[in-house]
Amino acid sequence: MNTPTLSKTKKTARGIFGTLIIPVAVGLILWIVCAANGVSMFSNAQSLTIFVRGVATVMLTTIALAINLNSGRFDFSLGSVATLSAVISAQITLNAGGNALTMLILSIVFGILLGAVSGGIYVLLRLPPIITSLGVALLYEGLAFTITKGSNVSFYGKTDVSGITTNVLYMLIIIAAVLLITIVLFDRSRFGYRYKALMAGQKVSVNTGIKEVSNAVVCYAFSGALMSIVGYLTATSVGIISVDILNFGSIGVMFSAFLPMFIGGFIGRYSNDKLGYLLAAITMTFFSMTYSALSVKSSTQSIINAVLLVVFLIYLSNEKTVKDIAALKHIRNLFKKKTDGETNND
Amino acid sequence: MDKVKTNEKFSKRQKLISLTPIIGLVILLILYVVIGIIKDINFKAGFEAIVNQSVILAIVATGAIFIFTLGSFDISLGASTLVSACAGGLVYNATGSVALMLLTCVAASLAASLVSSVLGSIFNLPVFVTTVAMMSVLSAVSEMLITGKGGNQIRISGLSGLENIWVKLIFLVIFTAICVFVFEFTKVGRRQKALGGNPVCAKLTGISVKTYAILAFIMAGVGIGLGGFLTAVRASTITSGTASDIGMNIFIAIVFGGMPISGGPRSRIYAAIIGSFSIRILSQILTMLLAAVPGANGIAQIVRAIFFLAMVYLASMNYRTKMLPR
Amino acid sequence: MKTLKKIVSVAVALALIATAVLALASCGEAKKVKIGVIVADATGSEALSFRNYYKEYIEQNYAVEFLYSDALTDAEAEKAAIENFITSGCKAIISLASADRPAQIEQCEKAGVYYAVASGVLNDDEYAKYKDYKYYVGAIGPSLDVEYQTGYEMAKAQIAQGKTKFAIYGAGVGYRIDMHVQRTAGMLAALCEDESTTYGGVSIPGAIIGSLYTDGEVSLSKFQSSKYELVGYHALWNFGDATWQANLASVVAAEPEVILCAGTGLSVFGQAVSGTNVKICDIDSFTSDYATAMQNGTVTYLAGKYASSIGPIFAAVLDAVNGHAVKTEAGEALALGQSYWVATSYAQFEKFQSADSVANPIFNKTLLDTVVGDSISYGTFKTFVETDRTPA
Structure with a gap:
């Protein structure tokens, strides 16, 4: 009599389990590893700030990448948008006077502009997005270098500009706000429905009248806004913007977001992919904190991250086979055939 | 009659557009010569510099064409070239044998390529993401090779005799000839183009995706190995930054040279060579014009970006689609 | 088709005109000696101060x-950069990049282009091999011994002040x-002068240096x-790396009395230590950020190169290009040392900063002209370089 309710409960439980299993399991395992080595991920007063900032940065980058990549648009220009928007907003704020909020708002404005220009180049030239993003990356890196005349931008002593990145509450507000806006825009708005329609079937969506061009440009602009916040957080937390990023020095940012994107997509099956990106960012930041606590060499970190990416992808691409193996399905089938055979003989 | 004339015009237009990369290369050469005369440059040194700086990229990119023809891409080519150079350098230092060094370079790169392709084939992984993971692994491997005995470099001495443009050109010509033969005159090339053009159709006609993907990575691996060998010869000191620009410059070179990024039957084996030489000549031109200008490096990169987008736009005018490309 | 042809023709014509104009723009100028400068760092404050001295003075x-x-x-x-400079007609190369100096020297020798090392030196083996090369002008800068000594003296100064809790960058x-590596080894060696202190079980400088080269890091254990x-x-x-930032924070959170930095310490730690009692000692250059840091007491020790310290090597290169290369008595290339200016207070820093600016450098034209010309003896040049020009 209670079967429909049970089924709903079961679904909810499954959803919660699927959503939380990866961050919780990873967090627990890494905590145990740290404890076994006599260290802790959160060893000092700054640890929480670093952690929240890491989560914010990874989450924003992952969403920025996923927005376009899910629609088949590789975007190598993410890092260059982050740097150039930070450079422009920093130059204005430091020269004309301003505080952290001013710089953040300016960063976002320029991030939207730069993203829109990137999207505009893509829709005007109608070239594969991977090509236009390479061109845009070169362009923006060159612009950042030229604007600063090849000189790094320093914030040393300008504590009024860096106020946000030293405050956990402000960064949590940024995370929550971005998450909310992203969910509303991409999951609950007409724009989002059109975005998903284009993702699922480009040709039929265009034929039904969905304006693909404006949708793409808005995606690029939103991605630019997110990366501008990343650029702002990074610049003001370390106190310097390095413009020595010519010849594709900025594209590494994109690669670091692949694993959290896949994790987020996996979690998205059980709840919401944007929430998944947040949880994936938490997972990856656990790793960063652990690497720091254990003083893991950067080459070892690279290998671990690469192996995790491949293993996770192998699982995702062969999920059914893995589940069958895990459930010992084949062995059970064999056993079942054998017992069926014996029963028949009897 | 009008329809015939229109068709003729259209095919002439298509032909002109398809020749845009070659026209671009010629224009760049003319500009280089004109500006060089005005600036009174050393042309002998200049042409040697262009060859020296283009050949390694051209060889690696030519091998990579086989991967791009399938509609895939490999982002780990630079890291693979570095591993190949490191392995070859260490073997040469241990044995003094150039032949062994060359064999080691090719073997190391083939191993790296096969790992990528086999992983992708066996586990049905998206090739691009596998190569992203391989890039990290190969970078770490090269760091271990470089710092294995302490220090931050592998120094190779005694190979200066091989560091000349004729050796490089011989490598380029021979490897390109082999690639052209395989790509244009064997079923390997034909089937790879078919897979890149329409994978579903190709599969249904019995073409094995996995086999030809592995073959593509093997061809690319040979190119990387030769590129790694020439890198070791040229650099003579290998550090973790060696060959770092090859990975992304391959994209630029082959697209600049007219290769469609989606691969398929429109793929051109010569795109890598045209693109590699084009971007180097463009760099030389910008160096001549802007070297004394403040912030020149940034301005040069902006000009390169605009030129790159313009060239690719012109070269792809034949293939405009109603929908946005993905 | 016609439109396309028009577009292509116009684009080609415009490109040719634009580049011709740009190229011709530099034609009317008097013939200048072109000198190529290769750099490992193009955007840091020290690199820019060197560049401004050359370009603007x-x-x-x-x-x-x-x-x-x-x-x-x-x-x-x-190698590619030097090829490009040779193509452009450079008569000399000044090197501030050190991935492979021997290869640079060989390349320049083969091309008949003069080569010099600024703000650095060759090691003994390299100098022995290249000192007789016709186109190798020499090296003027802090030797590796000076680098070691600078790190050593920086640490000793902190020990003398009673500091006992350190971090190292x-x-x-x-x-x-x-x-x-040399600077860091100097710091460790200074600490290891205490009887109870060893690094990796040793306290000999050579062993410490070897350990750093092998490990590529300072191992706290x-x-x-x-x-x-x-x-x-x-x-x-x-x-941009979260792990790197976390490690930085943990270093500051460990509350060292002072962070001994082998270079760029303020850029890295400046933001992180503000509001704490952690001090920074650094080996870098005299920039406005360091002025602020010294004034507010964050940086308590700065060993710096001044921008015009690369003036002498320019003078040597110019002499060589003009056919009057300055050589040692044995006809060998130059190998002359320079040291750092050390500021331990804001007043001292101000003095140093104002003593050497682009408008008014220490090695100004008047001073440089004393060693630019024909028949400059090695003794004169050596005295010129090694004279202590620290502002009183």
Whole structure:
């Protein structure tokens, strides 16, 4: 009599389990590893700030990448948008006077502009997005270098500009706000429905009248806004913007977001992919904190991250086979055939 | 009659557009010569510099064409070239044998390529993401090779005799000839183009995706190995930054040279060579014009970006689609 | 089709006109000696101060033109940059990049282009091999011994003040950059002068240097002392990496009394230590950020190169290009040392900063002209370089 309710409960439980299993399991395992080595991920007063900032940065980058990549648009220009928007907003704020909020708002404005220009180049030239993003990356890196005349931008002593990145509450507000806006825009708005329609079937969506061009440009602009916040957080937390990023020095940012994107997509099956990106960012930041606590060499970190990416992808691409193996399905089938055979003989 | 004339015009237009990369290369050469005369440059040194700086990229990119023809891409080519150079350098230092060094370079790169392709084939992984993971692994491997005995470099001495443009050109010509033969005159090339053009159709006609993907990575691996060998010869000191620009410059070179990024039957084996030489000549031109200008490096990169987008736009005018490309 | 042809023709014509105009724009100028400068760092404050000195002072006062490379990270890039400079007609190369100096020297020798090392030196083996090369002008800069000594004296100064709790920032030790390794080794050696202190079981400088080259880092577990604490180690410049940032924070959170930095310490730690009692001692250059830091007491010790310290090597290069290369009595290339200015107070810093500016450098034209010309003897040049020009 209670079967429909049970089924709903079961679904909810499954959803919660699927959503939380990866961050919780990873967090627990890494905590145990740290404890076994006599260290802790959160060893000092700054640890929480670093952690929240890491989560914010990874989450924003992952969403920025996923927005376009899910629609088949590789975007190598993410890092260059982050740097150039930070450079422009920093130059204005430091020269004309301003505080952290001013710089953040300016960063976002320029991030939207730069993203829109990137999207505009893509829709005007109608070239594969991977090509236009390479061109845009070169362009923006060159612009950042030229604007600063090849000189790094320093914030040393300008504590009024860096106020946000030293405050956990402000960064949590940024995370929550971005998450909310992203969910509303991409999951609950007409724009989002059109975005998903284009993702699922480009040709039929265009034929039904969905304006693909404006949708793409808005995606690029939103991605630019997110990366501008990343650029702002990074610049003001370390106190310097390095413009020595010519010849594709900025594209590494994109690669670091692949694993959290896949994790987020996996979690998205059980709840919401944007929430998944947040949880994936938490997972990856656990790793960063652990690497720091254990003083893991950067080459070892690279290998671990690469192996995790491949293993996770192998699982995702062969999920059914893995589940069958895990459930010992084949062995059970064999056993079942054998017992069926014996029963028949009897 | 009008329809015939229109068709003729259209095919002439298509032909002109398809020749845009070659026209671009010629224009760049003319500009280089004109500006060089005005600036009174050393042309002998200049042409040697262009060859020296283009050949390694051209060889690696030519091998990579086989991967791009399938509609895939490999982002780990630079890291693979570095591993190949490191392995070859260490073997040469241990044995003094150039032949062994060359064999080691090719073997190391083939191993790296096969790992990528086999992983992708066996586990049905998206090739691009596998190569992203391989890039990290190969970078770490090269760091271990470089710092294995302490220090931050592998120094190779005694190979200066091989560091000349004729050796490089011989490598380029021979490897390109082999690639052209395989790509244009064997079923390997034909089937790879078919897979890149329409994978579903190709599969249904019995073409094995996995086999030809592995073959593509093997061809690319040979190119990387030769590129790694020439890198070791040229650099003579290998550090973790060696060959770092090859990975992304391959994209630029082959697209600049007219290769469609989606691969398929429109793929051109010569795109890598045209693109590699084009971007180097463009760099030389910008160096001549802007070297004394403040912030020149940034301005040069902006000009390169605009030129790159313009060239690719012109070269792809034949293939405009109603929908946005993905 | 016609439209397309028009577009192509117009584009080609415009490109030709634009480039011809740009090229011709420089035609009317008097013939200047072109000197190529290859750099490993193009955007840091020290690199820019050197560049400004050459471009804004030397170019205005001598008939020379400096062409600068991109930031060069490896030997192949250095080779390509030198090829480009040779193509452009450079008569000399001044090197501030050190991925493969021997290869640079060989390349220039083969091309008949003069080569010099600024702000650095060759090691003894390299000097022995190249000192007789016709086109090798020489090296003027802090020797590796000076780099070691600078790190050593910086640490000793802190020990003399009674400091016992340290952290170290090794800068490019992870890349085995020689000057950073030597500076860091000097710091450790100073600490190891205490009887109870060893690094990796040894206290001999050579062994410490070897250990740093092998490990590519300072290993906290190797540091043993009953007098001093080494509470943290950090290196490199991975600003965007969360792990790197977490490690930086843990170094500051360990509350060392002072962070001994092998270079760029303020850029890395400046933001993180503000509001704390952690001090920074650094080996860098006299920039406005360091002025602020010294004024507010964050930086308490700065050993710096001044921008015009690369003036003498320019003078040597100009003499060589003009056919009057300055050689030692044995006819060998120059190998002359320079040292750092050390500021331990804001007043001292101000004095140093105002003593050497682009408008009014220490090595100004008047001074440089005393060693630019024919028949400048080695003795004169050596005295010129090695005279202590620290502002009184």
